[in-house]
Amino acid sequence: MPDPSPVFGREASSRPSRASLRTAVVWDVLKDALDRRVGTTGKAALDVLDTGGGSGNFAVPVARLGHRVTVVDPSPNALFALERRAAEAGVADLVTGVQGDVRGLFDVVERGAYDAVLCHGVLEYVDDPAEGVRNTVAALRPGGALSLLGAGxxxxxxxxxxxxxxxxxxxxxxxxxxxxxxxxxxPRRFTAEQLTGLAEEAGLSVGAVHGVRIFADLVPGVLVDTEPGAAEALLKLEAAAAELSAFHAVATQLHVLAEKPA
Structure with missing residues (x-):
């Protein structure tokens, strides 16, 4: 099965793209979590739900791993772009787009039907973040993983x-x-303590917290684009600092990986 990382602009023959500098940490953590879930369940293909997944920035790479992905998003335009992107990536049969949102999640998907749920860039915009997290947890199967990404x-x-x-x-x-x-x-931003608190209050066990875009949004673009090796070095720096709690307080985004009790 093809390596999905080129979707993030991380081809071995070229420097990392701006997109990969902003998503690489989350992607690496998510891929590891999916691999562990495969090992735990013994299933080669997982059922993954991406709430607010838009045009498929994460859904399509997840599908390229061989998993079935359902994307719930309120925007018809985003879902149209998702369909086109999935077709271009050769995974149209593994990606399903459904119009809806996390508040009315179970109007469009089943409860307890997913091995992993992605909730990226959603809680900033909902009226009740705690309700949003509870709904994502209710969509998980026992032992399933929640990938939670919010503005820092x-x-x-x-x-x-x-x-x-x-x-x-x-x-x-x-x-x-x-x-x-x-x-x-x-509309809303979070501290690491607030995001982990939402996950724990919903009954999840928090496994890891990562700072995302700690440096990438602060470094002048001209430096990254023109200095030889700068993009690669910045990518490694982001990865090295992501798990250090001292840097969570200055990250543009915060990522929480948590699991539902088996």
Whole structure:
């Protein structure tokens, strides 16, 4: 079966793409979790649910591993793009797109039917993040894994400060939702403790927490694009720092991997 990593722009013959710098940590953790689940269940093909999966940035690579993926997304345009991307990747038979959202998840999918659930970039936009996590957990089979990715509070504060917007940085730091002002396009941000708390309150056992885009969003693009070896070195730096809790506080995104009791 083909290695799905080229979807993330990580071909061996070229430098990592901007997309891979932002997704590589999550992808590596997710792939390992799926491999472990295969070993535990003895099933070659898992059932994976991607809530808010959009055009398939993760769903298509997961399908290229041979797993069956259901993507739930409220946008018809995103689902159309998903269908096209899956067809181009040769996995149209393994990817199903369904219009819906995490709040009404069980209007469109079955409870307890999935070996893994992806909830990436969803909790920032729902009215009740705790309800969203509970629904994703209810979609899991016993022993299933939840991949949870949310916007990080510390990364936003640091980014606003480095851009010279000190008042906005302070506003975000003190705001209950981590917003820097009325023009902030992100409705809600999280600390690592908040995300892990949501998972644990929903009955999951947290296995790992990773900082994502710790440096990638702060390093000038011209440096990464022009300096020989810079992209590869930055990718390795992101991976090395991802598990260190000291860097979680400044990550643009936070990733939590948790499991449902067997």
């Amino acid at each position: 509070l510390g990364g936003a504060v640091l980014a606003r400060a480095l851009a010279g917007h000190f008042t906005e940085a302070r506003t975000a730091l003190g705001d209950p939702d981590g917003r820097w002002g009325a023009g902030d396009p992100v």
